[in-house]
Amino acid sequence: MEHPLSKPDKMGKSRLFRIFLILGSVFMILLIIIYWDDVGATHFYLHTTISGPHSSRLPPEGHAAPKQKSEEDKDGSFLSDIDAFVNQFLEGTPDPTEQVRGETPPGETHNQSSEKPEERFVPRREWKIHLTPIAIEKKQRQDSRKQMIHDLCSSNSSLDFPGKNRTFDDIPNKELDHLIVDDRHGIIYCYVPKVACTNWKRIMIVLSESLLVDGVPYQDPLDVPAELIHNSSLHFTFNKFWKRYGKFSRHLMKIKLKKYTKFLFVRDPFVRLISAYRNKLEQENEDFYKRFAVIMLKKYGNYSDPPASVVDAFAAGIRPTFSNFIQYLLDPDTEKAMPFNEHWRQMYRLCHPCQINYDFVGKLETLDEDAEHLLRILRVDNVVEFPPSHRNRTVSSWEQDWFASIPYESRKELYKLYEADFRLFGYSKPEKLLHE
Template structure:
């Protein structure tokens, strides 16, 4: 009889202990989150080892650890990330000087053929020490661009456009898929298609070490295979937070937006449209042909039954004209059926400048100077350099010819459709295109 009373008592105590343990764990997680939100300048990043300037040129032991850590991040849960953060806090800050000493001196090479992939050692470039300050005009250029956005997004501004007054919490997760996060360096990049985004994605892959070749991260952005650059699985975006962090997602996004350096690149809205048309409809692109070109041909070119494939269409000399493309954009039914494709969706709808306070606003028109300036600000110009830009890209001087067959009323409607991009990002109204 005494035994039967003792056993239930032990079970009750065990159950109470488990409940207490679970509640205690939840409390500690919330406490860590609250504390993390307040550490500010300490720059504690999830998924990283706290150190000085990071680099992909690390000794093989570090590369292996980085590889394992990336794998664990992808497979882990929110609790695993909290554990990683606690370990960082307990371990303290690494000495960047020791990290440099462990590297191969500049110019020394290795016989890679005799090494196993996991033992491959990739030397880092020499540290760049900038003795001269960044030019005042470059700093002023950034101040002016950011101030213009701030002024037009202010509630005191008379300029209004859809989405201006919503909060960050009002933005659906699916509209945050252009914000790429690099936790190793504390960087957030909002990519805009047709604005050098291929090369900036290359840069982000190199910095985040999210892609390996022969067991080591890519060092040169131009070595990354083209078919992988735009692969969504390679980049960790805000849209993926909810899968990993669940209800903590928005809180973590706000922390990173507050602590990380955020940048985007933009270009003249009309020139961007010309570039999108040239790339997606003047070249054989099966996907864009079936999704968009067939619709344009049926609606605006009187082709009742367009060819089924882009190869057959181009062989027959059939393709939508630039005028058809503009008609498609101005058709009110277009966005009723589906949102604009990212290649012609308004830039402010991709990057939400009224809800996100960007630290750097680059322009394609000043790409080379802005890229150099930004990499210095990010302190990663010792790790990676921006690939050379193409000089044959679409330019604003072509606008007059491209819009020659577009009626003036359609041009005015098109400007109205993209007016927020023109004004927010400081592009002058193209008066020569809008008046008879």
């Protein structure tokens, strides 16, 4: 018996299906072309890595609560990352020593701006015009710092440390959560706690416009509420790529690393440890007390049952000493339980300088000069200024006093633990601390 659907019928249905498939594909392509012509091209122009002067708008008067941008507003849908992908085929970024993008050319005035007349903007500061090249000594300083990292990361170097020879793809996503991305200006910042990261995060919030008050982004970094600066939802980090882009995340990371300007700031490793202890363990901090201080008091401070809260502990004069803190760092069981907290984790483990070719390496010891130099390289010095330095800063001259109570052998072990940070970032070996 012949099947209900004869062979010619089957062929006809198959042909009809293919025709519909082809027509559907053509229709989708036309929709994409129309969308790109009407919307996409404009979006691409707004979100390329070229950063012109952003009109400074003062937030309206009043005390309206700041709000974060929605996910749709924050990332400009998926297009801002397609922009980055397209940018890899464009010409390279101009030399940072050239005239700042978006500056008012000689002979023109700001009244010739293309801003809509109905929009009222209040200038925050006059646009800066840099016609002179960046000082040669500043360039040489950067070249020296970057060359140091390059040489010590090479396979021929005598310096060895965990993770040195792995590739970028080998780094787990959770170890990329310190790399903050600003797609508006094409910037990637690797933040290191206790190295001016609070102020640099303020800068990133202003540049990315990720925090609004009455629909207007903050213009002055110091206006950003202190309690929101370290709010992770305000910072788009590499660690968040997987959730948003899935299997395309690593590819997009590599595109941004190649195209964007990448920077970090570092500090003398031992001085950074002193600063971390002063800020997180010597002061009343409930979170750090429960997570770390209680462990230190029990294991190294001879307190079998320390107070449950930091308020009670400090009222009784109970707190871990700096010596207890160093014992905690040197104890092999510490990292068996969990990785070092970010405030005392080695800087190379936070920022991966052997896998990421940083364009700028700043130091806390030369913060003011480096910040000015960097903002000019980023071509945003006409948009934002780095906040004044905090003067109550832990300094290297204090090292001798702080480490006086630390046994000689422990100092040697501690240096070995942080040796990669010392050498990669050009800090001298603390000889005075390492000799009896």
